[in-house]
Each structure stands twice: as C-alpha cells, then as structure tokens.
Amino acid sequence: MYPSPPQSALRRMRIATLAIGTVVGLAGCAAATPTTSPTPLEAPSAAPMTPSPVPVPLAMTVTSDDFVDGGPLAAAFASCGEGNENLNPSLNWTGVPDGTQSFVIVVVDPDAGGYVHWVHANLPADTTSIEAGSSRELPGDSGLNTSGGGGYMGPCPPSPGHHYEYSVWALDTVLTFDQRPSMGHVLKESAGHIIGTGTIVGIY
Numbered sequence: 156m157y158p159s160p161p162q163s164a165l166r167r168m169r170i171a172t173l174a175i176g177t178v179v180g181l182a183g184c185a186a187a188t189p190t191t192s193p194t195p196l197e198a199p200s201a202a203p204m205t206p207s208p209v210p211v212p213l214a215m216t217v218t219s220d221d222f223v224d225g226g227p228l229a230a231a232f233a234s235c236g237e238g239n240e241n242l243n244p245s246l247n248w249t250g251v252p253d254g255t256q257s258f259v260i261v262v263v264d265p266d267a268g269g270y271v272h273w274v275h276a277n278l279p280a281d282t283t284s285i286e287a288g289s290s291r292e293l294p295g296d297s298g299l300n301t302s303g304g305g306g307y308m309g310p311c312p313p314s315p316g317h318h319y320e321y322s323v324w325a326l327d328t329v330l331t332f333d334q335r336p337s338m339g340h341v342l343k344e345s346a347g348h349i350i351g352t353g354t355i356v357g358i359y
Contacts, residue, residue: 215250215353217323221287228310228319228357232287235311242288243273243307244357248323252351255280257295259324259341264310266317271338273307274298276330276345298336305335310359318356325351 221244222228230238246260257280262273277295278285285293290307300308310319330336330344 212324212349213250213252213351215248215252215323215325215351217246217248217321217353217355219247219321219355219357220245222355222357224355226357228359232309232357233311233359234309239309239311240288241307241309243285243290243309244321245285245287246321246323246355247284248353249283250351250353251283252325254327254350255325257326257329258282259326259330259345260285261320261322261324261338261341262307263320263322264312264317265320267312271299271301272309272319273300274336274338274341275307276332276336276341296330296332296336298338298341301338310357312359316358318358320354320356322352322354324349 218224221232228244230236231240231242232244233239234241243262248258257276258278260273260275260278262271264270264272273290275290275293275295275297279294282294290297297306299305302308310317324345326345326348327350328348330341332340332344336344
C-alpha cells in the first residue's frame, strides 16, 4: 500500500542522505590533515556543512465518490470483462501540505508485483479532485503504464480479489520531462520532493 511513497523511493532518499553525509565527513577529514610548509600558517575556520534533510511526507486523505476504501471497484473502471469502460474513478484529496507545487497520481496493483496502471505527474497545485473518466483531459504529464501505453489502464486481474492502490503525492516542485515518463522516471525525479501522500484501495 502507499500511505507513504513507495519504499524504493524512500530507500533512495535515505541512501542520498547517507551519501551526502559521507562526502561531508570526508571533506572534514581532508581539511584536518596537516600540510608540509616551511612556515606554519593558521588554517581558516570552515563553516559547518550540514546536508539538507529529506522531507518526511505528511499524511493526506484520499476518497472517491465511486468506491470506499477497501471496497469493490465497479466494472466500469476495469479494462476487461463484461461491463468494462476503462474509466478512472473519481478521486478527492484533503490535507494538502503547505508548499505544494504539483501532484502526482499513481495507481498500482501490489498483488501483481507492483504493476503500474496509471501514473500522472504535474497536476496543478490548486487541484483537489478529479472526475471519473477524466484521465485523458487532465493537465500535466500522463506517464507510461506497465503495458507500455499512456494514460489510465483499469484493472484486469487474472483472478478476482486484487487490490488497486490509488495514491496521490504532493510535491514541492514541478517535474520536468523531455519525453513521456515511465514510473521509474517519475520516482527518480520525485525523490526528495514528496511532502505529502495519501492512498485509497479498491478491490477487483
């Protein structure tokens, strides 16, 4: 589930922080090493170097007018089977952190190894909801799903009972892409910028 950013993103954040700390530590050791000189010189005092902390995402609340958290998804939101229309369900979110510059919407199926059904970046910061079936009309950047296509791809599990996580991330920046981004690209560019997250789960 994604009440917080994917663990891979958080691991990247922690690794980046450790790497910065290591570089700072090495720089401090190098500065302390004496140099050979016929005339002793007083070393200038160095300002302390502190790595920038990685923001801890705040909890946001995500709801839908079309299903309840942990409840079933209607066939209209699926991409296969009788009654499917491949529509995205409506989403609403509250508890947006101060400093939010854009939103990312991510839909994954953890029961299928994290299969990406939708990733949409750079929703404007004043957006607090999307309507059902609006995925193709949303502002921002529609990314690639696991099938290689763009836009929303509804559930189509090999057997019933899969959990679909509809997550919203609040970012303190607007992401820049030179082509349609993959989930990996969005994760990489979002690392260190996710300041709020929320998830609602539907079952199909």
